[in-house]
Structure formats: structure tokens, C-alpha cells
Amino acid sequence: GAVVSQHPSRVICKSGTSVKIECRSLDFQATTMFWYRQFPKQSLMLMATSNEGSKATYEQGVEKDKFLINHASLTLSTLTVTSAHPEDSSFYICSATLPVPSGNTIYFGEGSWLTVV
Amino acid sequence: AQRVTQPEKLLSVFKGAPVELKCNYSYSGSPELFWYVQYSRQRLQLLLRHISRESIKGFTADLNKGETSFHLKKPFAQEEDSAMYYCALSGPGSARQLTFGSGTQLTVLP
Numbered sequence: 001g002a003v004v005s006q007h008p009s010r011v012i013c014k015s016g017t018s019v020k021i022e023c024r025s026l027d028f029q030a031t032t033m034f035w036y037r038q039f040p041k042q043s044l045m046l047m048a049t050s051n052e053g054s055k056a057t058y059e060q061g062v063e064k065d066k067f068l069i070n071h072a073s074l075t076l077s078t079l080t081v082t083s084a085h086p087e088d089s090s091f092y093i094c095s096a097t098l099p100v101p102s103g104n105t106i107y108f109g110e111g112s113w114l115t116v117v
Numbered sequence: 118a119q120r121v122t123q124p125e126k127l128l129s130v131f132k133g134a135p136v137e138l139k140c141n142y143s144y145s146g147s148p149e150l151f152w153y154v155q156y157s158r159q160r161l162q163l164l165l166r167h168i169s170r171e172s173i174k175g176f177t178a179d180l181n182k183g184e185t186s187f188h189l190k191k192p193f194a195q196e197e198d199s200a201m202y203y204c205a206l207s208g209p210g211s212a213r214q215l216t217f218g219s220g221t222q223l224t225v226l227p
Binding site for chain 1: 151153159160161162163203207214215216217218219220
């Protein structure tokens with residue numbers, strides 16, 4: 001079945017540095033991908049919608065200058081956490097939709113654990 | 118605004134007992150409802166969606182528009198059903214932006 005892959009699965013970075021997380025659709029093209037954030041024992045919160053070839057759409061309260069999203073190709077979206085701080089430590093998950101006629105099924109990446117020290 | 122409510126954070130049942138995970142939603146329109154499952158250390162995966170009206174791993178869920186509910190049920194729980202379950206909602210369109218409930222951790226005891 002369709003697979004969405006994230007890399008890295010775990011990353012530790014120093015406070016003040018930037019870190020990039022990749023989300024790839026491995027065997028299908030995704031014009032739209034979504035980035036979620038999940039705190040421990042909490043639900044997934046949508047951060048932004050990543051649109052291939054155009055600017056991402058951010059949810060209210062998400063700083064677009066801090067969470068840079070680039071969707072340069074139909075199979076890759078990247079999330080860059082700039083000037084990371086410990087409060088940015090979280091589990092970041094991306095998803096992509098396998099379009100009709102495959103039923104608009106949503107597939108999730110395996111997630112990326114970010115720890116800012 | 119769209120919202121998904123899962124009132125139970127934790128639910129424990131014994132093996133072989135029936136299980137029901139509750140989900141209520143609010144949405145002005147015709148949403149599509151999903152149940153996602155996350156087994157320990159695995160990615161989130163689709164369990165079922167209301168438009169398919171199918172049974173996956175013995176689980177079923179019926180959309181009740183009058184009660185705005187989409188409860189997940191299984192008549193006989195198995196230990197391997199222990200996982201985190203998320204109810205989610207999507208509006209119309211092909212993009213599939215999801216709004217998730219807070220999740221219910223199901224533990225099936227031997």
C-alpha cells in the first residue's frame with residue numbers, strides 16, 4: 001500500500017539551532033501534505049497544510065516564520081523548525097492523501113521525535 | 118467550528134468482553150468520519166471510515182447524524198486490540214485535512 005516516510009525518526013538539537021524534518025510520499029504523488037504536532041498523551045494538532053508549488057497554509061497560532069514548510073516536489077515536503085527552543089520538543093507527524101480513484105485515503109508518516117536541549 | 122470529542126481518555130476491558138469507544142462530533146455540513154488506531158511504537162493507521170460501512174478487525178462504527186456520534190464497537194475484545202484510538206473528522210474535498218479527537222487508550226486485559 002501507499003507509504004509516507006519521515007526522516008529523521010528522532011533528532012536532538014541544541015537550543016537556537018534549526019532542524020529539518022522530511023516527509024516523502026514513496027509511491028504516489030501528493031499535491032497536499034499536512035503537518036501535525038503531538039504532545040505526549042495528547043491528540044494530534046494540525047499545524048499547517050503544505051501545498052506543492054505554493055505557500056503553506058498555517059493554522060491559527062502556528063508561527064509561520066518558526067515552522068518553515070517547503071513543498072518543492074510532488075513527493076517531498078519539509079518542515080524546518082528554526083531557532084528551536086525546548087518548548088518545540090514534540091512529536092511531528094505528516095500525512096498525505098492518496099487521491100481518487102484510490103478513495104482519498106490518508107496515510108501518515110511514522111513521525112519524528114524532536115528534542116531540543 | 119468543527120470539533121471531535123472522545124470523552125474517555127482510558128478504557129479497560131477484559132478479553133472477550135464487548136467494547137465501545139465513544140466519539141461525538143460537531144460540524145456544520147456533511148463530514149466524513151474516521152477511526153484511526155496507533156499501536157505501540159507504530160504509525161497512525163486507518164481503521165475504518167464511515168462511508169465504507171465495513172468491519173475491520175471485528176470493529177464497526179455507525180454514523181448517527183441525529184446524535185452526531187460515531188462510536189466504535191467490537192463485540193469481543195482481544196488483547197491485540199490494546200492501542201490508542203483516535204476519532205477524526207474531515208470536511209468535503211479531496212485534501213483530507215483531519216480534525217482529531219483527544220484519543221482513547223484501550224487496554225484489553227487477559
